[in-house]
Amino acid sequence: MPDLPVDAWVERAVQFLLDNFSGVFDVASTLILQLVNASYFVLIRPHPLVLLACFTALAWAATRRWQPALITCLGLLLIQSMAMWAETMQTLAVVIVAAVVALVVGIPVGIAAARSPRLSVAVRPVLDFMQTLPVFVYLLPAVFFFGIGVVPGVVATTVFAIPPAVRLTELGIRQVDSEVIEAAQAFGSRSRQILRDVQLPLAMPTIMAGVNQVIMMALSMVVIAGMVGGGGLGAVVVEAVTRLDIGRGFEGGLSVVILAIYLDRVSAAFGERQGRSRRLRTRPTSGTVPTLGEGPLEPLAR
Amino acid sequence: MIEASHLSKVYGLPPNRALPLLTDDRRHEAVRQAGGFLGADDVSLRVQRGELFVIMGLSGSGKSTVLRMINRLVEPTGGRLIIDGRDVLAMAEDDLRELRNRRISMVFQHFALFPHRTIRENAAYGLKVRGVPAKERLERADWALRRVGLGDRGDTRPDALSGGMKQRVGLARALATDADILLMDEPFSALDPLIKREMQELLLTLQAEDQRTIVFVTHDLNEAMRIGHRIMVMKDGRVVQCGSGQEILASPADDYVSDFVADVDRSRVLTAASVLRPPLLTARLADSPEDVLRRLGAAEMNGLFVLDELGCLLGVARDDLLADAVRNGEEDLRNCLVQEYETVPVDRPLIEFCHLAGRHTVPIAAVDEDGRLLGVVPRAAILSSLASPKKVTAHA
Ligand SMILES: Nc1ncnc2c1ncn2[C@@H]1O[C@H](COP(=O)(O)OP(=O)(O)O)[C@@H](O)[C@H]1O
Ligand SMILES: [Mg+2]
Numbered sequence: 001m002p003d004l005p006v007d008a009w010v011e012r013a014v015q016f017l018l019d020n021f022s023g024v025f026d027v028a029s030t031l032i033l034q035l036v037n038a039s040y041f042v043l044i045r046p047h048p049l050v051l052l053a054c055f056t057a058l059a060w061a062a063t064r065r066w067q068p069a070l071i072t073c074l075g076l077l078l079i080q081s082m083a084m085w086a087e088t089m090q091t092l093a094v095v096i097v098a099a100v101v102a103l104v105v106g107i108p109v110g111i112a113a114a115r116s117p118r119l120s121v122a123v124r125p126v127l128d129f130m131q132t133l134p135v136f137v138y139l140l141p142a143v144f145f146f147g148i149g150v151v152p153g154v155v156a157t158t159v160f161a162i163p164p165a166v167r168l169t170e171l172g173i174r175q176v177d178s179e180v181i182e183a184a185q186a187f188g189s190r191s192r193q194i195l196r197d198v199q200l201p202l203a204m205p206t207i208m209a210g211v212n213q214v215i216m217m218a219l220s221m222v223v224i225a226g227m228v229g230g231g232g233l234g235a236v237v238v239e240a241v242t243r244l245d246i247g248r249g250f251e252g253g254l255s256v257v258i259l260a261i262y263l264d265r266v267s268a269a270f271g272e273r274q275g276r277s278r279r280l281r282t283r284p285t286s287g288t289v290p291t292l293g294e295g296p297l298e299p300l301a302r
Numbered sequence: 303m304i305e306a307s308h309l310s311k312v313y314g315l316p317p318n319r320a321l322p323l324l325t326d327d328r329r330h331e332a333v334r335q336a337g338g339f340l341g342a343d344d345v346s347l348r349v350q351r352g353e354l355f356v357i358m359g360l361s362g363s364g365k366s367t368v369l370r371m372i373n374r375l376v377e378p379t380g381g382r383l384i385i386d387g388r389d390v391l392a393m394a395e396d397d398l399r400e401l402r403n404r405r406i407s408m409v410f411q412h413f414a415l416f417p418h419r420t421i422r423e424n425a426a427y428g429l430k431v432r433g434v435p436a437k438e439r440l441e442r443a444d445w446a447l448r449r450v451g452l453g454d455r456g457d458t459r460p461d462a463l464s465g466g467m468k469q470r471v472g473l474a475r476a477l478a479t480d481a482d483i484l485l486m487d488e489p490f491s492a493l494d495p496l497i498k499r500e501m502q503e504l505l506l507t508l509q510a511e512d513q514r515t516i517v518f519v520t521h522d523l524n525e526a527m528r529i530g531h532r533i534m535v536m537k538d539g540r541v542v543q544c545g546s547g548q549e550i551l552a553s554p555a556d557d558y559v560s561d562f563v564a565d566v567d568r569s570r571v572l573t574a575a576s577v578l579r580p581p582l583l584t585a586r587l588a589d590s591p592e593d594v595l596r597r598l599g600a601a602e603m604n605g606l607f608v609l610d611e612l613g614c615l616l617g618v619a620r621d622d623l624l625a626d627a628v629r630n631g632e633e634d635l636r637n638c639l640v641q642e643y644e645t646v647p648v649d650r651p652l653i654e655f656c657h658l659a660g661r662h663t664v665p666i667a668a669v670d671e672d673g674r675l676l677g678v679v680p681r682a683a684i685l686s687s688l689a690s691p692k693k694v695t696a697h698a
Contacts, residue, residue, distance in 0.1 A: 182375055183414035187428040187479065188403030197430075201418045 014141055025145045032097065032151045040093035048085050052076045055262070062269035075258040084255040090232035091222050092259065094150065098157035098218040103211060105158075106165025110210075111195065113166065114173035127163040135160060135224055143228050153225025153234070161217040168210025172203030208271030215263050223256060233259075303515050304349040304372060304483065309381035311342040311367050311539075320379050330538070341367040343539040345381075351482075352513035356530030358520055358562070364539035365519040369485050372517060373406045374398060385483070403432050407476035411488040413468040415460040421447065421471050422456035428479035439478075446474035450504065466497035470504070477508070484516045491520065502529055523562050527551075527571040535559050548576050568688050569653035574646050574668045577687045578677035584609050585619060588634050591627035594619060605663035607643070608635055613674040618643045618664050645669045648676055656684050 018025075043051065055076060060069040079088050113120040138159060142152035176199050184194045200207075226234015233252050240249030312320035315338035324344075326332040333340045342364045349355040357365045370376035371383065374390065383390040385405070393401065407428060415424050422443045423430075429439035447453050450470040460468055469489055476484055490498045506529060509516065520526050526533045527547040534544040535555075543555035551571055554560035583606045585594045598606060598621055605620045617639035627638050644658045645667045658666055659681035666679040 177412075177414070179410050179412050179414040180416060182370075183408065183410055183416075183475075184427075184431075185375055186373060186402055186406075186408040186485075187431050187475075188399040188401075189431050190399065193431065198416060 014144055018144065029146045029151045032146075032154050033149075035097045036093050036150055036154060039096050040090055043089040043093055044086060048076075048080050051089075052080070059262070059266055062266045062273070068265055068269075072262055075262065079255050079258055082251045082255065084233065084236070084251060087231075087233050087236050087252070088255050088259055091219075091234065091256070094154055094157065094222050094225070094230065094232060095215065095218045095263070098154050098161055098222070099211075099215050101154075101158045102161035102214050102218065103165050106162045106210070106214070107169045107207065109162075110166040110169025110207075111173060111200075114170045114199075115191075115195075120170060123166065127166055130159055131163045135221060139224065139228055148229040150225075150230050152228050153222065153230030157218050157221040157225055160221045161214045164213035164217060165210050168213065169203065169207050172206030172210070173199045175206060176202045204274050205271055208267070208274050212264065212267040212271055215267050216260065219256070219260050219263060303351040303353075303386060304347070304517070305382075305384040306348075306368075306372070307346045307382045309342055309345045309368065309371055309378050309383065310340070311364075311371060311376055312338045312379045313341050314338040317379050324380055340539050341376075342371065342378075345536075345539070345541055347534055347541070347544070349515055349517060351515055353531050354509060354516045354518060354529055356518045356520060356526040356533045357536060358523060358526045358533055359536035360521060363536040365521075365536055366487050367539070368536070369487050369517060369519050372483075372485060373402050373408065375408075403428060403479065405481050406483040406485060407479050407481040409469070409472045409476050409484065409486040409489045411491055413460070413465075413472045413492075415468055415471055415475075417460055419459075420456065421452065421458050421460065421463070424460065424471055425456075425474040425478050427475055428481075432479070442478050443474070446478040447471070449477060449508065450474045464497075465493050466501060469493065469501060473504070473508075482514055484514045486516060486518045488519050488521065490525065491522070498525070505529060523566045524570065527566060535562065547571055548573070552576065567653075569656060570651050572652045572687055573649050574652070574655070574666075574679055575648040577652065577679055577683045578648065578668050579665075579680060579683055581607060581675065581678045584675070585635060586610075587616060587636065591619075591624045591632055591635060591638060594635065595621065595624040595628060598624065607664060607667060607675060607678075608639060609675060612672075615643075615645065615667060615669065615673055615675050617641050618662070620663055643667055645673075646679070647671075652684055652688065655679075656688075659684055 046054075052073065056069050056073045059072040060066065063069070079085055109123065113123050135156065139152065139156045142156045146152040146155060180198060180202070181194060184198050189197070222230065222232065223234040223237055226232060226236070226238045229235070233256050236252035237249055237256070240246070240252060310324050312323070312333055315323075315333070315336055319336065320333065320338060323329055323332045323336060323338075329343065330340050345364075345368050347355070347368075357368060359365050367376055371378045372385075372390075374393075378391060381391075385401070388401075390398070390401065416427065419427075422440055425443035425446050426434075426439040429442055434442070444453065444456055447456055447470075450473050452467065452470050452474065455463070455467070460471065463471065469492075472489065490501045493501060502525065505516075518526075518530065523533075530547060532544065532546055533550055535542050535550065535558075537558050543550055543559050548571070550559060551563055551566065551568065554563050583597055583601055583603065585606055585608050587608060587610065594606070598604070603621075605618050608616045608619050610616055618641070619635050619638040620640055620642070623638040623640065624635075627635070630637075632638075642662050643664050643666075644655070644661065646655045646658075646669070648668045648670065655666065659679070664678070665681065668676045668679055670676055
């Protein structure tokens with residue numbers, strides 16, 4: 001077997017990017033930092049109890065049931081009384097920025113892939129690669145490009161969260177009954193009109209399932225990002241682990257769990273309401289929607 | 303109106319590779335070996351304005367392919383397509399969309415309604431694409447829904463409707479754009495028999511009101527016979543026969559067609575005209591009873607039709623009455639006439655009058671509107687025409 005110096009190639013590529021595109025990375029870094037700071041500012045500015053009321057109301061608006069709202073209220077009160085509020089909001093800010101960026105990138109790519117079989121074939125291995133590469137492996141280059149701090153965490157989180165956005169958008173659009181698309185064509189629609197009037201509305205429940213997955217992926221990643229100075233709950237957990245402070249670690253972990261349950265239930269409920277109001281008979285396959293047991297928290301165990 | 307000549311469709315191969323293969327005599331195999339599939343093979347058809355033209359064949363015979371080539375939902379690999387003198391295959395994107403939006407509308411087998419829109423919005427879809435203002439297009443949609451009997455359901459969603467109702471919406475969507483060509487791909491195949499019948503009636507009613515040019519795909523010959531002016535039978539992408547229902551029933555082109563025909567409820571399709579025979583004997587009122595009685599005896603018959611100068615039926619002369627007249631020395635048939643016979647119009651289906659056969663001494667008389675005798679329908683002729691055509695071919 002020839003001895004391929006893959007490691008040397010990668011290092012050279014990273015070095016090349018650093019030498020030639022450091023300006024780009026600086027700009028991106030500043031931009032991301034501003035975004036995270038802005039959303040953190042919005043989250044931390046109001047009194048915790050005000051925000052708590054908002055989150056509770058949102059839970060009720062999404063599910064229209066009082067139990068989730070009550071659990072939200074109690075959970076967030078627990079976070080507040082464990083003195084984890086600021087850290088939780090930092091984490092939430094990172095999740096929001098990463099999820100939004102992942103969706104802004106992922107949904108258009110998913111749409112394009114659904115309309116072009118070639119692109120779909122080309123994109124699939126890239127997505128597999130992004131999802132299966134151990135997260136630490138691309139956390140490292142992210143640190144190289146963006147330095148220690150919150151930015152490499154956001155970048156790594158975004159990269160990790162893009163695949164479900166692409167996959168479920170593509171799946172949702174492909175699932176639309178081809179006869180319905182033909183009907184739109186037969187009445188003279190342009191492909192843009194078909195996308196807007198037919199494909200996207202009918203794919204919406206599946207796309208919302210993708211949004212749910214993106215958020216959960218981002219949350220699972222954000223804790224790991226604590227290792228490279230990402231702050232928030234990740235930092236709490238990492239610090240507690242290095243100091244063998246079991247109590248503090250548990251508090252951090254518990255806060256992550258509460259946040260995860262909240263984000264999962266609320267985003268899933270919004271997706272379901274979409275599906276119901278569209279009166280679709282086909283629900284997105286439940287296999288693709290992570291439950292708390294497996295999907296989102298699993299990377300913590302790695 | 304619609305003139306298609308030598309249309310072919312090769313699936314799964316780029317046109318530049320597919321076209322040379324089409325000149326091959328064994329093109330089905332040639333295309334398959336190249337990795338494609340010949341969905342439609344040299345199909346030519348001509349549909350007149352106002353005609354209801356039916357494409358029929360088993361599943362996979364290429365009916366949908368041919369239908370979709372007419373509005374280029376399926377892009378033909380070769381051939382020509384002219385609609386109202388315009389070359390459709392040469393049209394640019396914009397013209398084609400215009401053609402689809404204004405001239406041709408389509409109804410689908412599984413209804414293909416937009417589940418996220420109300421019935422009214424569904425019906426208005428074509429006009430929305432055309433850019434008609436909301437108020438106007440929704441009014442037009444309501445008009446179309448009223449025509450299909452759904453005037454009061456505009457605000458419901460498709461999922462709340464039964465299959466038959468859904469297809470009514472499909473029809474309304476097609477009517478609303480005022481297109482004069484209607485393509486229908488097995489529109490009633492997914493419906494229960496009774497509903498199917500109802501929908502066929504609805505289509506025929508609508509068609510009687512404004513004569514659209516309709517191309518109707520079905521795999522059900524009974525349906526084809528019921529609604530179609532002309533029927534094109536397809537097999538493996540080829541046209542095997544094209545003609546009126548009666549023609550196809552009377553002389554199926556090959557075993558494939560006669561297998562189809564075997565399933566048909568022939569009594570609904572065949573009319574008096576298709577089993578008509580010329581009367582063996584007729585008489586005039588002025589004929590002498592003695593002469594008529596002798597001719598009757600020679601033909602071994604018990605009665606005959608008596609006609610006036612124009613060929614209209616006056617009545618039946620029965621042999622026993624003729625014998626009485628001869629005995630009384632009468633000069634004409636005036637006193638031998640009885641009104642013991644049945645008449646039917648020539649276009650009446652057999653099912654509606656076959657029970658009348660054999661009631662009287664004379665066969666059933668087929669007449670035109672003025673009461674002129676066109677021919678007779680003996681019981682034996684009805685029975686033999688209802689028998690399967692396969693037996694007929696076996697004898698031949
Ligand atoms: N997009 C396609 N790609 C490849 N083969 C196709 C495609 N559409 C139809 N076919 C094939 O062409 C044949 C004719 O199909 P179709 O016109 O739908 O038949 P029908 O409507 O009579 O059932 C079938 O054997 C089908 O498998
Ligand atoms: Mg078909």
